[in-house]
Amino acid sequence: MSSRIIPVPPFDYVVFGATGDLTRRKLIPALFHRFFDGQFDERSRIIGVSRTALKDADFQKIARDAVAEFVEKDYQDKAVVDRFVSCFSYVANDVNDKNGWAELEDSLRSDPEVIRAFYLAVAPSLFGPICDYLDNKGYWRRDARVVLEKPLGDDLESSMEINDAISEVFAEDQVYRIDHYLGKETVQNLLALRFGNILFEPIWDAAHIDHVQITVAEDVGAGTRGYYDESGALRDMVQNHLMQLLCLVAMEPPASDDANALRDEKLKVLRSLKPITGDAVSKMTVRGQYRGGAVNGGSVPGYQDELPEDKKGSKTETFVAIKAEVENWRWAGVPFYLRTGKRLSTRVSEIVIQFREIPHSIFDHAEGAPRANKLVIRLQPDEGVKMLMMIKDPGPGGMRLREVPLNLSFAETFHERTPEAYERLLLDVIRGNQTLFMRRDELEAAWRWIDPIREAWDDATDAPQPYTAGTWGPTGSVALIERDGRTWHEGVE
Numbered sequence: 051m052s053s054r055i056i057p058v059p060p061f062d063y064v065v066f067g068a069t070g071d072l073t074r075r076k077l078i079p080a081l082f083h084r085f086f087d088g089q090f091d092e093r094s095r096i097i098g099v100s101r102t103a104l105k106d107a108d109f110q111k112i113a114r115d116a117v118a119e120f121v122e123k124d125y126q127d128k129a130v131v132d133r134f135v136s137c138f139s140y141v142a143n144d145v146n147d148k149n150g151w152a153e154l155e156d157s158l159r160s161d162p163e164v165i166r167a168f169y170l171a172v173a174p175s176l177f178g179p180i181c182d183y184l185d186n187k188g189y190w191r192r193d194a195r196v197v198l199e200k201p202l203g204d205d206l207e208s209s210m211e212i213n214d215a216i217s218e219v220f221a222e223d224q225v226y227r228i229d230h231y232l233g234k235e236t237v238q239n240l241l242a243l244r245f246g247n248i249l250f251e252p253i254w255d256a257a258h259i260d261h262v263q264i265t266v267a268e269d270v271g272a273g274t275r276g277y278y279d280e281s282g283a284l285r286d287m288v289q290n291h292l293m294q295l296l297c298l299v300a301m302e303p304p305a306s307d308d309a310n311a312l313r314d315e316k317l318k319v320l321r322s323l324k325p326i327t328g329d330a331v332s333k334m335t336v337r338g339q340y341r342g343g344a345v346n347g348g349s350v351p352g353y354q355d356e357l358p359e360d361k362k363g364s365k366t367e368t369f370v371a372i373k374a375e376v377e378n379w380r381w382a383g384v385p386f387y388l389r390t391g392k393r394l395s396t397r398v399s400e401i402v403i404q405f406r407e408i409p410h411s412i413f414d415h416a417e418g419a420p421r422a423n424k425l426v427i428r429l430q431p432d433e434g435v436k437m438l439m440m441i442k443d444p445g446p447g448g449m450r451l452r453e454v455p456l457n458l459s460f461a462e463t464f465h466e467r468t469p470e471a472y473e474r475l476l477l478d479v480i481r482g483n484q485t486l487f488m489r490r491d492e493l494e495a496a497w498r499w500i501d502p503i504r505e506a507w508d509d510a511t512d513a514p515q516p517y518t519a520g521t522w523g524p525t526g527s528v529a530l531i532e533r534d535g536r537t538w539h540e541g542v543e
């Protein structure tokens with residue numbers, strides 16, 4: 051199968067927060083791959099902006115080092131890297147200093163025809179001042195875009211304030227709110243699986259599906275990342291990534307793949323989520339925090355041990371499990387169990403669709419009843435789709451049924467490199483395609499559902515349940531699903 055590289059028009063990416071980790075680890079390697087594939091050329095520019103005093107050559111060195119560190123060796127062609135880093139320039143600018151913008155202005159004026167994207171990889175408190183500045187200058191065109199990185203608020207109110215500040219300057223069709231999970235190939239594949247095949251849609255409902263599990267497990271820790279203690283797993287992972295996955299599983303078929311058609315359907319799911327408030331919070335949610343343990347064969351400290359002195363005793367959750375319910379005709383009575391955590395047994399993101407049992411079995415059950423079908427969509431790593439089916443065990447011995455996976459492994463089927471999420475997202479901004487970005491109303495609907503859970507946790511006197519690093523989370527998470535007579539899928543098949 052050949053891949054199709056469609057070049058994008060020339061652009062200026064103005065990256066605020068250019069010296070941060072995100073730029074080095076994600077943005078530069080992603081842009082490099084797109085450059086390597088010939089999707090843009092040297093007329094495009096990446097203009098770094100931050101307070102640190104650097105020269106163009108320093109920023110080009112940052113780009114060169116990031117490619118050396120984060121791009122696969124096979125792609126490190128010196129001539130291509132040289133051409134790529136020549137696209138990089140830098141402007142030192144304190145965004146709060148009104149006089150500090152002249153150099154950026156000059157830089158942008160030098161090529162007024164290109165598409166312009168302002169990438170705000172900075173604290174949300176700076177979104178307002180940056181937008182104010184951009185508003186006062188006439189040099190950017192109506193088709194300029196602004197790209198926003200999370201955290202987009204820490205509750206509904208603060209997220210509305212951020213959105214209000216942005217909307218003073220940019221229309222919604224210029225705003226690209228990143229949830230990098232939407233850029234993952236396998237997440238987009240959920241759309242292909244559901245709407246590119248006739249098989250699933252007729253049985254994608256409460257009559258055929260018993261429940262859904264969405265797991266995003268990480269083996270890394272969190273305590274040394276400063277911002278995490280303010281955020282916690284609910285805000286860091288559930289409000290965005292897990293809820294977006296839930297939307298893609300639960301939404302109605304959109305009329306087209308147009309950005310708003312798709313986002314309208316996701317919004318309906320978010321608005322159909324049964325609120326979890328008051329006493330229900332302790333019944334439907336579990337929060338945990340890891341203690342020291344062993345991960346991947348090495349011992350690791352607990353969350354508290356990683357925190358600086360002034361944060362010790364923190365009640366921030368590093369694990370969340372939630373039983374969510376989508377209150378509409380399609381999903382009435384079908385629980386969606388969500389869980390995510392740091393320092394779990396392994397790194398795996400997976401969606402499990404557990405179908406109902408067959409209504410009547412014609413087989414002798416001496417060897418056990420037929421097991422209900424299960425569709426396991428593995429988002430990472432070892433991307434693939436498995437359908438667990440019952441088949442006859444071959445050979446003599448009567449009619450014995452056995453559960454066997456129908457296995458689609460992406461690595462075995464496609465031999466090309468799987469692009470990183472940011473590659474797709476960064477160029478979708480230039481293409482003006484908002485399909486994989488969150489619309490304001492989606493973001494706010496997600497916060498509306500999250501806020502009462504957060505508030506109940508904040509008011510609770512108890513601490514998150516401890517779990518040992520390297521396990522699957524606190525016992526409460528097991529109890530949450532086992533109370534309903536179900537179990538978590540541990541990805542062992």
Ligand code: BG6
Pocket residue numbers: 268286287
């Ligand atoms: C980020 C979170 O959004 O997603 C991190 O802030 C988390 O805490 C990361 O580690 C996980 O992303 P991925 O792509 O590695 O699954």
